[in-house]
Amino acid sequence: MSAPAPAPFAFTPANVEKANAIVAKYPKGKQQSALLPLLDLAQRQNDGWLPRAAMDHVAAFLCLAPIRVYEVATFYTMYNLRPIGRHHVQVCTTTPCWLRGSDQVLDACKKRLGVDAGETTKDGKFTLSEVECLAACVNAPVAWVGDDFYEDLDAGSMTRLLDDLAAGKQPRPGPQVKRQTSAPATGPTTLKAGS
Amino acid sequence: MPKLTINGTEVTVDAGKTVLQACEQIGIEIPRFCYHDRLQIAGNCRMCLVEMEKSPKPIASCAMPVNEGMVIRTNTPKVKKARNGVMEFLLINHPLDCPICDQGGECDLQDQAMAYGLDRSRYTEHKRAVPDKDLGPLVETHMTRCIHCTRCIRFATDIAGVEELGTMGRGEHMEIGTYVEKALTSELSGNMIDLCPVGALNSKPYAYTARTWELVRTETIDVHDAVGSNINVNARGREVMRVLPRLNEDINEEWISDKTRFAYDGLRRGRLDQPYVRKNGKLVPATWKEALTAVAGAITGAGGGSVAAIAGDLACVESMTALKDLFDQIGSPHRDCRQDGAKLDPSVRAGYVFNTTIAGIEEADVCLLVGTNPRWEAALVNARLRKRYLRGGFLVFSIGPRLDLTFPVETLGAGPETLEGIAAGGHPFVEALSAAKRPMMILGQGALARADGSAILAAAWRIAVTCRLVRDGWNGFNVLHTAAARVGGLDIGFVPGKGGLDVGGILDGASAGKTKVVYLLGADEIDMRRLGSAFVIYQGHHGDAGANRADVILPGAAYTEKPATYVNTEGRVQQTKRVVFPPGEAREDWSIVRALSEAVGARLPYDNLSELRQRIERAHPHLAERDVAPKAAWGSFGHEGRMDQTPFRSPIDDFYMTNAICRASETMAACSALYVGNAESKTGTHG
Numbered sequence: 001m002s003a004p005a006p007a008p009f010a011f012t013p014a015n016v017e018k019a020n021a022i023v024a025k026y027p028k029g030k031q032q033s034a035l036l037p038l039l040d041l042a043q044r045q046n047d048g049w050l051p052r053a054a055m056d057h058v059a060a061f062l063c064l065a066p067i068r069v070y071e072v073a074t075f076y077t078m079y080n081l082r083p084i085g086r087h088h089v090q091v092c093t094t095t096p097c098w099l100r101g102s103d104q105v106l107d108a109c110k111k112r113l114g115v116d117a118g119e120t121t122k123d124g125k126f127t128l129s130e131v132e133c134l135a136a137c138v139n140a141p142v143a144w145v146g147d148d149f150y151e152d153l154d155a156g157s158m159t160r161l162l163d164d165l166a167a168g169k170q171p172r173p174g175p176q177v178k179r180q181t182s183a184p185a186t187g188p189t190t191l192k193a194g195s
Numbered sequence: 196m197p198k199l200t201i202n203g204t205e206v207t208v209d210a211g212k213t214v215l216q217a218c219e220q221i222g223i224e225i226p227r228f229c230y231h232d233r234l235q236i237a238g239n240c241r242m243c244l245v246e247m248e249k250s251p252k253p254i255a256s257c258a259m260p261v262n263e264g265m266v267i268r269t270n271t272p273k274v275k276k277a278r279n280g281v282m283e284f285l286l287i288n289h290p291l292d293c294p295i296c297d298q299g300g301e302c303d304l305q306d307q308a309m310a311y312g313l314d315r316s317r318y319t320e321h322k323r324a325v326p327d328k329d330l331g332p333l334v335e336t337h338m339t340r341c342i343h344c345t346r347c348i349r350f351a352t353d354i355a356g357v358e359e360l361g362t363m364g365r366g367e368h369m370e371i372g373t374y375v376e377k378a379l380t381s382e383l384s385g386n387m388i389d390l391c392p393v394g395a396l397n398s399k400p401y402a403y404t405a406r407t408w409e410l411v412r413t414e415t416i417d418v419h420d421a422v423g424s425n426i427n428v429n430a431r432g433r434e435v436m437r438v439l440p441r442l443n444e445d446i447n448e449e450w451i452s453d454k455t456r457f458a459y460d461g462l463r464r465g466r467l468d469q470p471y472v473r474k475n476g477k478l479v480p481a482t483w484k485e486a487l488t489a490v491a492g493a494i495t496g497a498g499g500g501s502v503a504a505i506a507g508d509l510a511c512v513e514s515m516t517a518l519k520d521l522f523d524q525i526g527s528p529h530r531d532c533r534q535d536g537a538k539l540d541p542s543v544r545a546g547y548v549f550n551t552t553i554a555g556i557e558e559a560d561v562c563l564l565v566g567t568n569p570r571w572e573a574a575l576v577n578a579r580l581r582k583r584y585l586r587g588g589f590l591v592f593s594i595g596p597r598l599d600l601t602f603p604v605e606t607l608g609a610g611p612e613t614l615e616g617i618a619a620g621g622h623p624f625v626e627a628l629s630a631a632k633r634p635m636m637i638l639g640q641g642a643l644a645r646a647d648g649s650a651i652l653a654a655a656w657r658i659a660v661t662c663r664l665v666r667d668g669w670n671g672f673n674v675l676h677t678a679a680a681r682v683g684g685l686d687i688g689f690v691p692g693k694g695g696l697d698v699g700g701i702l703d704g705a706s707a708g709k710t711k712v713v714y715l716l717g718a719d720e721i722d723m724r725r726l727g728s729a730f731v732i733y734q735g736h737h738g739d740a741g742a743n744r745a746d747v748i749l750p751g752a753a754y755t756e757k758p759a760t761y762v763n764t765e766g767r768v769q770q771t772k773r774v775v776f777p778p779g780e781a782r783e784d785w786s787i788v789r790a791l792s793e794a795v796g797a798r799l800p801y802d803n804l805s806e807l808r809q810r811i812e813r814a815h816p817h818l819a820e821r822d823v824a825p826k827a828a829w830g831s832f833g834h835e836g837r838m839d840q841t842p843f844r845s846p847i848d849d850f851y852m853t854n855a856i857c858r859a860s861e862t863m864a865a866c867s868a869l870y871v872g873n874a875e876s877k878t879g880t881h882g
Contacts, residue, residue, distance in 0.1 A: 052375065065358030070374035074363040 009053035011061070015045055019061060031062050035072055038062065039079055048088060049080040077131070085120045085127035087165050089113075090144040093130050096137035101154060105141045106130060108155035112162045125166065138182040139175055148173035152185070199265035214256035214267055215243055223269055226278060226307045228285075228392045229344035230257035233448065235353060240285070240344050242307065244277040245269045253277045275311075282311040285342050288323045289393070296340070298394030300407035304342065325370050331378025332865040333385055333453055335402050341371055341395035347387040354450070355381040356581050356601025371395075378869055382574045382850055385456040389439065389449075398437060400457055400862045405429075405436045413774040414441055416761060417455045418509050418754040419854065421676035422553070422573045423763030424451045428459075428755055428774045435459045435755055435774060445554045445824065446763070452574035454851060454863065459755075461860030465738045467750035468779025478748065483780065483790070489747050491794035493730040497711035499526030503701040506532040506689055507717035507735065508678030508854055511759030511771075512818065514734075514751070514784035515680070515689045516811050517799060518716055521788055524797035528695030529710065532684025534718045535846060536698050537640050538648025538833075539674070541685045544817075546652070546832035548682055548766035549576075550670035551635050552824045557583050559671065561631035563607075563624075564593040565614060565655060566843030567639020570600050571850040572677045573764065576637075577601070592624060595641060595843035609842035611651060614642075618654040620661060628662040635671035636664055640846045643674070646839065653833030665829050672829075676764040677846055677853070679754075680717075683762035686815055705729040715741045716784070717751065719855050734787055736777070737855035749791075750781035753856065757783040758804065760811070765824040768817075 011019055019038055026033040038061065042054040050073055059069040073079045080088070089109060093102045106117065109128050113121050117130040136142045139151030143158065150161055150173060157176040164171040179185050198207045201218055208217040213236070215225050228240035238258030245256045248266035253274060256267070268274065286308065293299045325338035343362070348371065351360040357380055363370045373379075379387075388396050410429035417424040417438075424447035427439045438459050440451040470486035471478040481489075494502050504522055506515050515532060522530050533539060539547045551559065556579045569577040577600055583589045584602040591604045594613045598604050607613050607624055616622035628634050636658065642651050655672070658664070664671035676682060684690075691697050696704055702725040704710030710729055715721075717735035723744040733745035736753040754761075756777040760770050777783070782790075785807055792799040801807040812819040851867040852858055 067358050067361040067374060070363065071361040074374070075365045 007051060007053055009042070009046065009051060009057045011042070011057065012045060015041055023062070032064055032068070035062060035064070035069065036076075039069070039073055043079060048084040048086075049082060083120075086125045087145050088127045088129065089162070090129045090131040090134070091117075092132070092134045092136075092140070092142045092144070094133040094137075096133075097141040100140040102141040104155045105143065105153045105158045108158040109143075109162065112159050126162070139179075151175045152177040152179060197261045197263040197265070199261055199263070199267060201267045202269055208261050210261070212261050214245060214247075214254070214259045214261055214265070217261050218245070218256065218267070218269060225256055225269065226311065227257055228303060228307075228342060229346060231346055231349075231390060233354065234346060234349040234390075237345050237349065240342065241281045242278060242285075242311075244274060244281065246271050246274050278311045279313070282308060283313060283317070286312060286316065287318050288339070289342065290322065290339050292340075295403075296337070296394040297397045297402060298340075298391075302394060303392035323367060328372045329376055329378070330373070330396075331384070332862060332869060333399055333457055334379065334388060335397045335399040337395055337397065338370060338372075340393050342393055343369060343371065344392055345371070346390040346392065347371065347396060350387055350390055351379065351381065351384075353585065354386075354578060354581070355383045357381045380870065382453050382570065383450055383578060385453045386440070386450045398457075400460060401437045405431050410436055411774075413772050415755065415771045415774060416769045417451065418679035418761055418771070419454045419458060419857065420452070420573050421679055421681060421764035422446060422575050423679065423761060423765075423767060423769050424455050424575060425769075426451060426455060430755075430774050433775050433778075435462050445552065446765075446767070447575045448578075450575060450578060453866065454574075454853070454857060457862045457866075458857045458860045460862050461737075461856040461858070462753055462755060464861070465855075465859035466778050466781070467736055467738055467742060467748055468777075468781055469750060470780065471742075471745070471748040473746040478745070481747075483782075486747050486749060487791055487794040490732050490749070490791055491796075493712050493732070493746070494525060494795050497730070501704075501709060501711040502527045502714070503529035503696060503704065503710045503712070504714040504716060505530070505534050505698055505701060505718040505721060506680060506684050507534055507715065507719055507741070508680050509735075509754065509856070510680040510684065510716045511754075511757070511761060511784065512683040512687060512811060513759055513804065513807055514716060514788060515684050516687050516814075517785045517788035517792075517801075517807065518714065519687060519689050520799050520810075521792050521795070521797060523692075524792065524799070525795060528692030529701055529704075530689055530695065531691060531698040531701065532680060532689040533644075534698055534721050535640060535644040535678075536648075537644040537681075538652060539643060539681075539685060540649070540652060540832040540834075541688060541690045543828075543830035543832040544686070544766065545670065545672065545827035545829045546656070547674050547676075547685050548827055549637075549673040549675060549764040550665075550766075550827060551673050552765050553579050556580055556635070557586075558669075559583060559633045559635040560588060560590070561628060561634045562589070562591045563617075563628065563634070563636045563658075564591065564595065564598075564604070565636060565638045566595045566642025566651075566845070567637055567675050568596070568598055568600075568641075568845035568847065569637065569639075569675060570598070571845060571847045572639060573675055574850075576675065576764075590627065592627075595639070596845065610840055611647065611654070611838035611843075612840055614651065614654050614658070615838060618657040618661070625662060628658075628664075633669055633671065634662060634664050635673060637673045637675050639675050639843075640677050641843045644846055645841070647836060649834040650836035650838045651833075653835045654838065656831065656833045670826070670829065674764070679761045679763070682764060682766055683760065683818075686762055686766075686818060687811065702726065715745070717741070717855070734784060735855065736781065737859055739855035739858060741855075749787050750777070750779070751784040751787060752777040752781055756781075759784075760808070760818065762818070766817075766827060767824045768819075768821045770821065 022037045023034045055069045059066040091106045120127040152175040225243045227243045229237045238255045243256045244253035246268040247254045327336045348360045417426045425441040425443040427441045470481045472481040659672040706727040712730045714732045719739040719741045731745045733741040734749040755774040849871045851863040857863040
């Protein structure tokens with residue numbers, strides 16, 4: 001498991017300010033507690049993935065041995081250690097989503113993007129991943145793109161979602177069916193007005 | 196102190212101990228993989244499960260602190276079943292390659308599987324395989340065998356002080372590694388091989404060369420540095436196959452340096468296995484008789500006044516005593532055991548030993564290093580300093596080059612002017628040193644092996660007095676030696692006699708043609724060009740610099756081939772044992788000198804080793820006290836004088852190449868090329 005060759009990395013001045021604000025949340029001498037948010041910051045700055053240089057930079061920023069940062073970055077699946085597409089489409093296939101048809105959702109993605117799970121499209125716009133439970137089972141099946149969850153998906157809505165993203169539009173996050181957040185799909189069953 | 200009941204036996208243990216330690220206290224052995232006395236507790240292998248009253252599940256005894264009134268059971272069916280379960284899980288991904296595994300026969304997993312394992316596997320799915328890692332020329336990896344106990348990670352992080360190993364990935368995909376392929380940059384890395392409870396980390400040089408049950412184990416001591424680490428040398432037939440550490444809490448605990456562990460292949464290569472005499476400019480093989488006659492002829496021809504002897508870094512007390520006695524008999528006062536020219540004062544023992552003792556470092560609170568890099572000069576002294584640092588409240592300062600010792604060191608200055616400032620009392624550091632309860636100073640050979648060494652020793656003495664390094668029950672003045680032979684040589688007085696020349700004088704005399712015969716007792720680290728046209732006798736075990744220049748070569752025995760006495764830097768007297776016989780015609784060193792004495796007509800009055808040892812003990816009663824670090828009486832030493840302002844530098848430029856054995860070792864050569872060769876191209880941001 002080794003990452004591609006490192007290119008230089010340093011936080012932008014704006015991110016240095018953000019990083020300092022994050023570090024300041026923790027008691028003095030406990031600055032390593034800021035490791036997770038700082039890695040996230042570095043990943044956002046670097047097009048969604050963490051090269052070794054970025055991990056080394058974060059290690060130096062927090063006065064940690066680089067290996068301690070590699071340990072954390074390899075542990076959490078949300079840190080990408082290889083270059084990633086513009087949109088990272090993460091489809092949940094754990095049991096509740098699977099029962100509700102995540103296979104069709106994933107197939108729709110494969111068909112629309114022409115890549116298999118774990119691959120990136122040639123134009124570098126999309127990376128498709130199959131992921132474990134995203135903890136939104138009540139709105140299964142769920143996919144996670146960017147910072148948003150798209151819920152209550154099916155093959156059709158998933159394809160539309162990808163079309164919108166490909167066209168540069170920002171789709172509306174949340175349930176893709178007529179449903180208010182995670183309220184009952186058939187409308188309110190209790191506390192109805194007038195009942 | 197909490198009292199608890201283990202298997203019906205009441206036991207009182209110190210608060211803060213763990214259940215596992217309490218069990219050990221009453222002789223109950225708990226199986227374990229991740230737990231190790233000297234490492235931090237991880238609690239991740241789960242092999243040490245025991246039953247605790249009021250706990251619904253078995254507990255990991257290694258991580259559970261003792262509490263008043265605990266009731267522990269270690270021999271119930273539930274405990275057995277739990278451990279069987281853990282063992283079965285551990286074996287799921289462990290390959291069944293014991294027959295070809297170097298750990299086989301001394302493997303914790305193998306042994307404990309005998310007690311807790313199933314006789315067949317119930318697991319039919321795919322076993323996982325993990326790519327091996329390249330950790331450098333010393334540690335071989337078989338990562339598929341790894342059971343993730345993390346002992347190696349904890350050793351690297353805490354004891355060796357190099358944070359380079361970690362766990363990558365998670366769950367089924369977890370691997371131990373460095374992430375970036377790189378060799379471990381620790382001089383203690385070999386200890387991970389011992390710590391690894393399975394065959395995941397093996398010795399690369401030893402790989403597939405022997406099975407553990409064919410080895411004959413001999414407990415002896417190491418001479419690659421002046422620490423005198425206790426070792427267990429494993430041999431098969433006439434060959435040393437590997438070197439392992441042996442527990443000695445006062446010296447090396449249970450660690451040894453990589454040089455101690457891996458330089459043994461140098462014992463097989465470049466050996467002098469028969470006498471040589473130079474004829475027509477060429478060294479030709481000779482019989483012992485011819486060689487001794489040639490030497491005797493040269494010595495008697497030159498006469499006592501123009502014969503000199505220099506003892507090297509690996510010389511034992513016995514051979515030095517015999518040679519000193521011989522030189523007394525032939526009337527030559529010219530002899531020196533300080534081949535590096537260190538201006539050590541042999542008159543006061545406290546002035547040339549490590550008075551605090553290595554274990555005593557753990558009581559110190561401030562340490563001043565003067566002209567020394569303990570990491571390379573005495574890796575285990577450095578490990579002890581780090582151990583003390585980890586406990587907190589320990590400040591280390593240095594005068595000399597900037598150092599990476601694996602713990603923070605504040606550099607006060609580069610050379611004698613800083614030392615003089617402290618000695619004169621004007622330096623702000625004096626306050627810190629005087630305020631300390633247990634201050635210590637470590638004076639290295641880098642500060643002493645120079646023309647103004649005596650003045651530096653005197654300045655160090657003044658600091659010791661004015662800053663009260665020596666007080667009731669505490670002596671904080673320490674000299675750190677780099678050579679196993681040095682303290683022994685100073686103890687028996689292998690130094691210039693009345694009107695005698697020291698090593699500088701001998702070499703000058705040889706260059707000028709006044710010293711006609713020079714006897715090198717394993718001395719390889721002197722400038723051979725300065726021997727001029729002198730007749731050179733080299734007695735030693737390797738064809739190194741000395742043998743190359745010699746006119747007669749007398750083949751001696753290496754430290755694994757003779758019972759010999761060495762005095763470590765603390766002044767601790769220890770003896771080696773014979774593991775194998777010297778090769779070919781080579782002989783024990785004292786007996787060579789004894790044979791020579793007869794040839795020159797000055798027969799030495801001892802015919803065997805015990806007579807020689809009796810002679811040594813009569814003359815130097817403190818050498819009769821073995822395996823203790825005797826307290827040396829404080830006195831006055833050093834000679835005040837002008838100090839040169841050249842900065843101090845460590846006498847060791849290459850940890851892996853310090854003596855003739857290392858220089859003959861292929862393993863050490865590989866390490867030197869990798870770790871030290873790279874040093875030149877390293878940048879400021881490296882590692």
